[in-house]
Structures are given as C-alpha cells and as structure tokens.
Amino acid sequence: MTQEKWGQLRDKLLKTVGQNNYTTWIEPLEFQELQDGVAVFSVPTNFMGNYVSQNFADIILYELNSSGASVQRLAFRVAANSTERPVREAPVREADVSAAKDETPEKRRQAATETAANALDSLQAAPLDSRFTFDSFVVGKPNELAHAAARRVAEGGPVTFNPLVLYGGVGLGKTHLMHAIAWELKARRPDLNVLYLSAEQFMYRFVQALRERRMMDFKHLFRSVDVLMVDDVQFIAGKDSTQEEFFHTFNALVDQNKQIIISADRAPGEIKDLEERVKSRLQCGLVVDLHPTDYELRLGILQNKLQHYRGTYPDLKIADGVLEFLAHRISTNVRVLEGALTRLFAFASLVGREIDMELTQDCLADVLRASERKITVEEIQRKVSEYYNIRLSDIIGPKRLRSYARPRQVAMYLAKQLTSRSLPEIGRRFGGRDHTTVMHGVKRIEELKLTDGQIAEDVEMLRRSLEA
Numbered sequence: 018m019t020q021e022k023w024g025q026l027r028d029k030l031l032k033t034v035g036q037n038n039y040t041t042w043i044e045p046l047e048f049q050e051l052q053d054g055v056a057v058f059s060v061p062t063n064f065m066g067n068y069v070s071q072n073f074a075d076i077i078l079y080e081l082n083s084s085g086a087s088v089q090r091l092a093f094r095v096a097a098n099s100t101e102r103p104v105r106e107a108p109v110r111e112a113d114v115s116a117a118k119d120e121t122p123e124k125r126r127q128a129a130t131e132t133a134a135n136a137l138d139s140l141q142a143a144p145l146d147s148r149f150t151f152d153s154f155v156v157g158k159p160n161e162l163a164h165a166a167a168r169r170v171a172e173g174g175p176v177t178f179n180p181l182v183l184y185g186g187v188g189l190g191k192t193h194l195m196h197a198i199a200w201e202l203k204a205r206r207p208d209l210n211v212l213y214l215s216a217e218q219f220m221y222r223f224v225q226a227l228r229e230r231r232m233m234d235f236k237h238l239f240r241s242v243d244v245l246m247v248d249d250v251q252f253i254a255g256k257d258s259t260q261e262e263f264f265h266t267f268n269a270l271v272d273q274n275k276q277i278i279i280s281a282d283r284a285p286g287e288i289k290d291l292e293e294r295v296k297s298r299l300q301c302g303l304v305v306d307l308h309p310t311d312y313e314l315r316l317g318i319l320q321n322k323l324q325h326y327r328g329t330y331p332d333l334k335i336a337d338g339v340l341e342f343l344a345h346r347i348s349t350n351v352r353v354l355e356g357a358l359t360r361l362f363a364f365a366s367l368v369g370r371e372i373d374m375e376l377t378q379d380c381l382a383d384v385l386r387a388s389e390r391k392i393t394v395e396e397i398q399r400k401v402s403e404y405y406n407i408r409l410s411d412i413i414g415p416k417r418l419r420s421y422a423r424p425r426q427v428a429m430y431l432a433k434q435l436t437s438r439s440l441p442e443i444g445r446r447f448g449g450r451d452h453t454t455v456m457h458g459v460k461r462i463e464e465l466k467l468t469d470g471q472i473a474e475d476v477e478m479l480r481r482s483l484e485a
C-alpha cells in the first residue's frame with residue numbers, strides 16, 4: 018500500500034460517499050503506513066478520527082481490500098503539528114470519555130474537557146460562510162447601529178454589553194454580521210474559543226446529548242467557549258427543555274463574563290412562546306435592530322455586488338440606470354435583491370447581451386411583479402397629512418386654502434406616480450373630485466418640482482417613506 022495507491026482509492030471513495038462527505042471526512046485523511054494488517058492514517062483531530070472510524074471504516078476497509086491490500090483494521094493518529102480543522106459537526110463519541118474510566122476525578126474532568134474541546138474544534142470551523150465578512154457588508158442608515166455594535170464586539174476587548182442581540186426581518190444581514198464577527202475574532206483573537214451555531218443546531222446537539230446520555234459533555238462543550246453566537250434564537254421558542262438548557266448555558270457564560278451574541282427575527286420581547294426569563298436575559302444587554310433597507314442601502318449593495326461580478330463576467334455591460342431601477346423596485350429583502358442580480362448576470366452572459374432595461378424587465382418579470390408594493394391612495398393621503406401636519410379630512414375635503422390645496426395636490430401627484438389608479442379613480446378618492454382637477458393637480462406639482470426646491474424635497478421625502 019502506497020501513498021499513490023491511497024490517492025487512487027480516494028477517487029473511488031469519492032464516488033461512494035459523495036462530494037460533501039468526501040471533502041469533509043475523507044480528503045483530510047493522510048495515509049501513513051500499513052503494518053500488521055493495520056492501516057494507519059493521520060487526522061487533524063481525535064474527534065475526526067472517531068467520526069471516520071464510526072461512519073466510514075467499513076467502506077474504507079472494503080476499498081482497501083478490494084485493491085489487493087490486506088487490511089483488518091484502521092487506526093487514526095492525530096497529527097502532532099495539525100492546524101487543520103474538520104469542517105462539519107458530528108457526535109462526540111463516548112469512547113473518548115470512557116478511556117478515562119479508571120483515572121482520578123481530575124483526570125476524568127480533563128479528559129472530558131479535551132473531548133469537548135475536540136468537538137468544539139469541529140464546530141468552530143463548521144458553518145462560517147467565507148463571503149460574510151465586514152468587508153463585504155455595506156453599511157447604511159438602516160443597519161449602522163447594528164454594524165457598529167458588531168464591530169465593537171468583534172474587537173474582542175473587555176465585554177461591555179452582554180448579550181449583544183441583533184434582530185430584524187428576513188434577509189437583512191443578521192447572519193452576515195454574525196459570521197463577520199466570528200471571522201474578525203478568529204483573526205484578532207485566535208486564542209479565543211468562538212462558537213457559532215444556529216439555535217436549531219443547539220437544540221439538535223442538546224437532544225442528541227440527552228439521547229446518548231452525554232449531558233456532561235454537552236455542558237462542558239458549551240461552558241468552555243469564550244464567545245457563544247446563536248443564530249435565529251426564535252427557533253427555540255416553545256421548545257421547553259431546550260429553552261431551559263439554553264437559559265442555564267447563557268447564565269453560566271454570563272457569570273464567567275463570556276461574550277454572547279444572539280440573533281432573532283424580532284425583538285426578544287416579541288418572540289412568542291419564549292419563556293419570560295429567557296426574554297428578560299436577552300434584554301439585559303444591547304438589543305439592536307436591522308431596519309428594512311432603504312433605497313440608498315440597496316443601491317450600495319448592488320454596486321458592491323457589481324464589483325464582485327465583474328470578476329466572474331469581465332465582458333458584461335450594464336446600462337446606466339439599471340441598478341437604480343432594481344434598488345427602487347425590489348423589496349427590502351437583500352437576499353431577493355442579490356438573487357435578482359445573479360439571475361440577471363447569468364442570463365445576460367448566456368444570451369451575450371448588454372444588461373439594459375428591456376432585458377432586466379424580461380428576465381426579472383416575476384421578481385418585479387412579486388415585489389411590487391401595493392401602495393394605496395389612502396396610505397398616501399395619510400402620510401401626506403402627517404407630513405404637513407393637517408387633518409386627513411382636510412386633504413379629502415373641499416377647503417381651497419393654499420395650506421390644504423397644495424398638500425392635496427402633492428397627494429394626487431404621488432397617487433398618480435405610485436399607484437396604478439386612473440385619474441377618475443383618484444378623483445373619487447379625493448372627495449369625488451373630477452378627473453380634470455386631479456390632472457391639474459398633478460401637472461402643477463410637476464411644474465413646481467422644477468422651480469420650488471421645497472416642494473421637490475417634500476415629494477421626494479414622501480415618496481421614500483411610502484416606498485420604504
């Protein structure tokens with residue numbers, strides 16, 4: 018059995034176990050020697066050796082023997098200078114702890130901690146997305162506070178607010194920021210054990226530990242981290258025993274002054290079925306929200322993505338105004354925005370055309386339709402009355418005073434621009450006015466926008482707040 022032969026066998030294993038398993042578990046194995054029927058491999062961690070021997074030993078043995086080698090057993094040694102980490106989580110094996118059965122309590126504790134640390138190794142590197150860094154995070158008004166708090170925590174200095182809770186709607190960058198913190202901490206403070214996982218994974222690990230009667234390992238694992246990051250914490254709402262364990266983990270870490278970072282899809286106080294005591298713990302630190310994106314932030318993100326895509330599609334051309342159009346028309350969810358741009362680039366490169374308005378509308382018709390915000394005339398009237406601080410009835414009613422008439426015209430103009438209502442329909446909603454009155458109002462505002470800076474600004478502010 019030679020290195021070369023192992024190389025060939027690995028190719029066969031790739032077909033048997035699939036790409037993911039292969040990359041995670043088989044590729045990092047280094048064949049060392051075959052002696053007395055034992056094939057020895059070096060592995061980056063104990064944990065990984067255990068996992069491979071539990072899950073893939075029979076397949077590896079089968080392939081080794083089919084290739085002519087005579088192998089009865091596999092053995093795994095941890096490489097002395099190993100810096101690699103496996104990239105997936107898996108159960109911690111009882112064998113690791115039971116080896117210490119006859120030792121003193123102190124040694125047992127140490128062995129358990131080492132086991133936990135091994136498992137920790139695999140978790141740390143597990144799910145971080147290399148694209149989610151501070152560099153690739155575009156900062157704008159809606160997320161500047163969350164970003165600043167994340168940056169502060171990522172410095173790894175003394176813990177000043179604990180926990181940091183980031184919350185906000187779907188696709189607004191919570192996970193991105195959490196990963197960015199983890200990356201930054203890894204770079205600045207490699208001495209710290211940073212553990213990032215989703216609340217779902219937390220529950221999964223907890224249930225598994227219960228099933229395998231390995232709660233001690235579980236507790237060791239989670240209490241020996243320096244920074245614990247739990248994503249999408251709302252997931253544990255209504256899951257009583259998981260919440261309970263989370264609560265104890267949380268307290269234990271806070272008592273040791275270890276940093277905790279949590280994300281949720283809404284403010285802690287608003288998470289249904291989350292125990293009061295968990296809610297109040299979450300509210301003890303700094304709670305910051307990621308607001309829905311605004312036009313400027315969406316445009317910034319698109320420009321950022323464009324730079325990125327230039328690397329992949331160097332020949333692509335994009336007409337002026339397309340990014341602005343997308344930022345204007347596509348919803349607040351950044352994931353949808355990114356998806357739209359990806360599709361657009363892929364499509365344009367396939368058909369070999371410049372990305373212009375026509376191509377954009379063809380290619381993204383469904384996305385554009387789905388994200389079309391239905392702004393109503395009533396909503397416009399309400400916003401306009403709030404903005405000018407007049408009563409809603411004065412916008413709709415017959416008063417002709419300039420201080421009512423001008424806001425009314427602004428509302429008519431916005432209704433024409435932002436809804437698909439016809440002039441007569443708009444007129445009906447303004448106290449049964451004639452369509453010519455609406456037409457006149459719209460024209461008047463169009464003219465004033467060019468000559469009166471204040472009106473132009475009012476209209477723009479109102480448009481933005483209606484579209485936000």
Ligand SMILES: Nc1ncnc2c1ncn2[C@@H]1O[C@H](COP(=O)(O)OP(=O)(O)OP(=O)(O)O)[C@@H](O)[C@H]1O
Binds near residue numbers: 154187189192282351
């Ligand atoms: N400010 C931003 N700058 C750059 N990319 C962003 C920004 N905000 C979000 N994104 C991107 O949008 C996508 C969705 O973000 P992310 O997964 O972090 O959302 P989330 O808030 O965790 O959503 P969910 O609640 O669905 O888990 C990611 O690809 C992320 O990189």
